[in-house]
Amino acid sequence: MTPATPWVIQATHLTKTYRMGEVEVHALNGLSLQIASGEVVAIMGPSGSGKSTLMNILGCLDRPSSGEYILDGEAAARLRDDQLASIRNRKIGFVFQSFNLLPRASALANVELPLRYAGLNGKRKAKATAALEAVGLGDRIHHKPTELSGGQQQRVAIARALVNDPAILMADEPTGALDSRTGKEIMDLLLEINRERGTTVILVTHDPNVAARARRTIRLRDGQVEEAAS
Amino acid sequence: MNIFSALKEALGSLAANKLRSSLTILGIVIGVAAVIAMVSLGRGLQASITSQLSGIGTTQLSVFYMPDPEIRNPQPLTTGDMQALVDPINAPDVKAVSASISGVGLVSFGSKSSSATIYGTTANYAELNNLKFQEGGFFGEEQVLGQSSTVVLGPRLADLLFNRTKGLVGEMVRIEGQPYRVVGVLQSLGQGSVSFSDTDMAVLVPYTTARLRLIPQGGRDQVDTLTVQVRDSSRTMQATEQVKQILRTRHRTPVGLDDFYVFASKDILDAANSITSMLTIFLGGIAAISLLVGGIGIMNIMLVSVTERTREIGLRKAVGARRRDILVQFLAESVMLSLLGGGLGILLGWLIGVAVAVVSENSGNAITPIVGIDSILLATLSASAIGIFFGFYPANRAATLQPVEALRSE
Structure with missing residues (x-):
């Protein structure tokens, strides 16, 4: 098959083995998958299926024990820590279930954080403000996370993920800490970003309502892809 | 991130824990003040003995019938x-x-x-x-x-x-x-x-x-x-x-x-000088121990801080912080602690010196403590060295955290 769009993620025969005392745990078992640029993909599976491990490797937070991983044209399977940090900074935006905002910093400072590690000095404020406006928080840029509602905090986190124009938005249970109405709004925002910017969105979830809004669902079981449905 | 913004941010995160930061700084303040006060008192003592003995004259020998x-x-x-x-x-x-x-x-x-x-x-x-x-x-x-x-x-x-x-x-x-x-x-x-x-x-x-x-x-x-x-x-x-x-x-x-004895006043002066020098080193050394204790205090509190902020470190790494960025961030905090402590310590040590000068003058044996620019430099340098030395281990621990594990921590 010939891809209509270039693959943004190409993972081949990924394995990940943890050693817990005497026992070896195979979290990933020769898993292969491909995700095209601009896709919205949900990764589902029961706990222990290797979901988190896969997300960590796809998000360049961790390295596979073996296998190949090419992210947006860069081989990422065997990079050093600082090279992985640079890839995360440029190509990946993370959205976590628990937002993970710096509590003492304003929304603006939180969104500026990736730009600071990118070494960007001059246009930081303008870019961060634009990102906050894009998620509908243009009027709250100086609020601290404690002064914002859960949905607003997750919007700040999304703005932070977007600010460096990443190729991939990786959302780990993005609606898990929110009520269903706010959760739906956050999903709307993620899909809107996908539509308008063409950013690939990967959702890790076990909420079927969230997965239903993705164009493709990848189910994992025992460290392997169970079925791929579109 | 440049050093200036790192220090500014360090100040912000120290200000978030004011009591804890002040207590840690206090350890350094006491250490530096003790060193400054002891060394300046030792020097003052030396100067006062030298000036008293100089009445005999250093180029004089006295010969007695003995x-x-x-x-x-x-x-x-x-x-x-x-x-x-x-x-x-x-x-x-x-x-x-x-x-x-x-x-x-x-x-x-x-x-x-x-x-x-x-x-x-x-x-x-x-x-x-x-x-x-x-x-x-x-x-x-x-x-x-x-x-x-x-x-x-x-x-x-x-x-x-x-x-x-x-x-x-x-x-x-x-x-x-x-x-x-x-x-x-x-x-x-x-x-x-x-x-x-x-x-x-x-x-x-x-x-x-x-x-x-x-x-x-x-x-x-x-x-x-x-x-x-x-x-x-x-x-x-x-x-x-x-x-x-x-x-x-x-x-x-x-x-x-x-059947005679030759007395060289310079011998006495030299002996007195070497005694007071030794005294100064001895007192300064004891004071330096308290500086060391202050440094360990910094290390302790930085370790606590790293543990508390593991999740923050994970997040920073997730959005692209390199090992060096985290290292600089935490080193900046410990250096900031020790420099603040050093500055206040110099001031306190100088005040102690002035107080001793007043007391000793009232009791008739004036000792004027000498706070030299060299001891101020020494105190500043050793304070920052302590910040870097005792801050390095915690900072390095933070910098080498794996992002996956750091993010997972509660």
Whole structure:
């Protein structure tokens, strides 16, 4: 098959083995998958299926024990820590279930954080403000996370993920800490970003309502892809 | 991230935990203050001892008659010895020699009288002993040869007899009932200064006159003390040897036994200096231990901080912080702690020094602590070194955290 769009993620025969005392745990078992640029993909599976491990490797937070991983044209399977940090900074935006905002910093400072590690000095404020406006928080840029509602905090986190124009938005249970109405709004925002910017969105979830809004669902079981449905 | 913004951010995160940060800083404050105070007090002590001892003069040797009990026929010092010591060949380091004899007598003017020390000296005595004059001068060679009845008064004695210390040249005083003409009045040696001869409460007359009329005990040319001036204070030891050699030959003493003693004031000064230096190092060393304890406090609190903020570190790494970024962030915090502590510590140490100066002055023994720019530099450098040293381990621990595990922590 010939891809209509270039693959943004190409993972081949990924394995990940943890050693817990005497026992070896195979979290990933020769898993292969491909995700095209601009896709919205949900990764589902029961706990222990290797979901988190896969997300960590796809998000360049961790390295596979073996296998190949090419992210947006860069081989990422065997990079050093600082090279992985640079890839995360440029190509990946993370959205976590628990937002993970710096509590003492304003929304603006939180969104500026990736730009600071990118070494960007001059246009930081303008870019961060634009990102906050894009998620509908243009009027709250100086609020601290404690002064914002859960949905607003997750919007700040999304703005932070977007600010460096990443190729991939990786959302780990993005609606898990929110009520269903706010959760739906956050999903709307993620899909809107996908539509308008063409950013690939990967959702890790076990909420079927969230997965239903993705164009493709990848189910994992025992460290392997169970079925791929579109 | 540049250093400036790292320090600014560090300040912000320290301000978030004010009590904890202040207590940690306090450890460094106490350490640095202790070092500064101890070193400055030690230096002050050294300076005060040096200035007291400098009254003796560092280029002076004093030779006394002090026979070893095993010598059968010890010989007193004589004016012949004095002349023999001025010998450019055998004693090249000796510049000049003066001699003196001393006794006690009654000095009177009008109805007032006082017992005073009588020094009979050679004409160069005043110069060799750094005596200064309020008025007049010392008697000269001529007066010594002529056994003239001239006298130089010590300031305290002059005040006692005349109720003044000015306008006395030409007055006549009586020593043991004999009339002497005043030719000069000395300046006071000053409080706290150390000297072998307390000239404040003394009369000085030509030694020939003294031997003839005031202190008749002993031979005509016999003297009590020789004062030797050395050409260069760094050659004191050589000069001492030369003096000893000449006197041994002249007195024909057996090998290893002397009938005289040569005292070098520089030896005392050197000994005092080395004692106070050691004292300073010792006190500074003890103080440095408290600085070390302060440093361990920093390390402790930084470790706690790293543990508490593991999740934040994970997040920072997830959005692209490299190992170095995290290292710099935490090092900036510990350096900030220690620099703040160092600054306050210098201030506190200086205040302690001032307090000690006030107390010691009121108790009569003034010690002026000396806070040098070098000890301030040293304190600042060691404070930042402590910040870096004790901050490195926690910072490195933070920097090497794996993002996956850091994000997972609660």
